[in-house]
Amino acid sequence: MAPNEVDWDIDPNELCYDLHGAKPFMMACSFKANGATQQQEANYMYRYLNSVVRKNAQKEYHAYTNMHYACRPDMYSHLFHKLFKPTQPLLNAINYNKERIGSRYISVTLRFQNLLGDFNEGKYPTLPIEQQNLLIEKVTKKIIEIHESKHLNEKILVTSDSRKFLDSIAHLKYVYTIPGNLVHMSYTPVHDFETHLKSFVDLMMLADAEKLYLLVTDNMFHSGFAESASLINNKPYEVIKW
Numbered sequence: 001m002a003p004n005e006v007d008w009d010i011d012p013n014e015l016c017y018d019l020h021g022a023k024p025f026m027m028a029c030s031f032k033a034n035g036a037t038q039q040q041e042a043n044y045m046y047r048y049l050n051s052v053v054r055k056n057a058q059k060e061y062h063a064y065t066n067m068h069y070a071c072r073p074d075m076y077s078h079l080f081h082k083l084f085k086p087t088q089p090l091l092n093a094i095n096y097n098k099e100r101i102g103s104r105y106i107s108v109t110l111r112f113q114n115l116l117g118d119f120n121e122g123k124y125p126t127l128p129i130e131q132q133n134l135l136i137e138k139v140t141k142k143i144i145e146i147h148e149s150k151h152l153n154e155k156i157l158v159t160s161d162s163r164k165f166l167d168s169i170a171h172l173k174y175v176y177t178i179p180g181n182l183v184h185m186s187y188t189p190v191h192d193f194e195t196h197l198k199s200f201v202d203l204m205m206l207a208d209a210e211k212l213y214l215l216v217t218d219n220m221f222h223s224g225f226a227e228s229a230s231l232i233n234n235k236p237y238e239v240i241k242w
Contacts (some may be wrong), residue, residue, distance in 0.1 A: 001200070023056040027065035038069060048135040057239045076231040081199045086204060093201045098208075105155040108143055111216075111223035112162045119161045125219075126226035135218060136168050137229035142215055142242065148176055157209055159202045159226070178202055214239045 003009050014021040029047065031041030045067065052061065071078040086094060101207065113119060117126040127135065147156060156175050160166055180198035189197040206212055206229035214226045216239065230237035 001084040001090070002087045003083070005082045008083060015062075022060040024050050024062040026065070027063055027067060028129065029065065029067040029069075029116060033213055038071065041104065042069060042124045044142065049206055054190070072170040073231050077234040080232050083172065086200075090197065091198055092202070094204050095199060096177075097178055097201060098114045101157065103155050104210055105157045106151050106224065107206050107229075108146065108158040108161065108213045108215060109206065109223065109226035110139060110158070110160040110162070110165065110214075111225070112160065112165060113221050113223040115219060116162045116164045117166045118157055121161075132164075135164055135220075138217060139165070139215060140169055142217070142240065143175070145171075146170070146240075150213075154210065159206060178205060185195065203229050204232075207235070209235060211238070213237075216241045 029041060029045075031038060035200075049063075070079050071131055076219050091230065112135075113121050113124040115125070115127050116132050143156065146179055147154075154174075156172075158166065158175050158177050160171060169175050170177060178198065178201055180201070203225070209229075212226045212230045212235060214223065214237075222239070227237050
């Protein structure tokens with residue numbers, strides 16, 4: 001992603017990594033877990049930031065945070081587009097997939113982790129082959145049900161962390177899957193653009209779906225990826241658990 005209306009990009013050569021000239025600090029957002037309100041957390045963060053600045057005058061501040069104050073979808077979408085736009089290679093990949101899907105679409109996202117044995121993510125378990133096949137069959141039936149009961153005239157973009165699953169449903173004429181290898185950013189030693197491009201293509205393609213679904217059953221993981229994508233363009237989002 002590239003800067004859009006706000007130029008947030010910084011030349012690495014202009015940054016200071018010497019603790020004599022820079023002050024790194026963490027601003028952890030935990031108001032929901034601790035039973036506080038968003039405003040109480042914001043007030044605390046403001047006081048904390050002022051304290052850091054007072055104690056470290058004339059230093060360069062490196063703030064690391066997971067703050068999520070743009071909680072309303074309309075606010076999130078507005079701010080996202082002020083900050084970000086796709087780079088040209090990413091835009092080219094998005095347009096390529098939109099041309100292939102060829103129409104309006106909804107999306108279905110599934111997160112298996114390593115249940116199907118084809119996604120490297122830490123020490124998460126892998127199911128025996130027979131149980132893998134049963135899980136694939138169960139989830140495929142749910143996608144067919146969604147198509148036939150709610151979105152009969154729409155294509156379905158299916159995203160998942162399992163290439164095995166994506167390949168297994170490729171025969172469904174109304175299903176579109178994005179080509180490319182699947183990796184977890186935390187569990188791959190390769191950090192070049194092409195390796196991680198698909199994750200961003202998935203995100204931005206999901207963001208343009210008319211409606212986004214997350215399917216969760218058995219030991220599947222409740223991912224936040226599709227929900228985050230839905231906020232980009234303020235699209236409806238639904239979790240289906242069964």
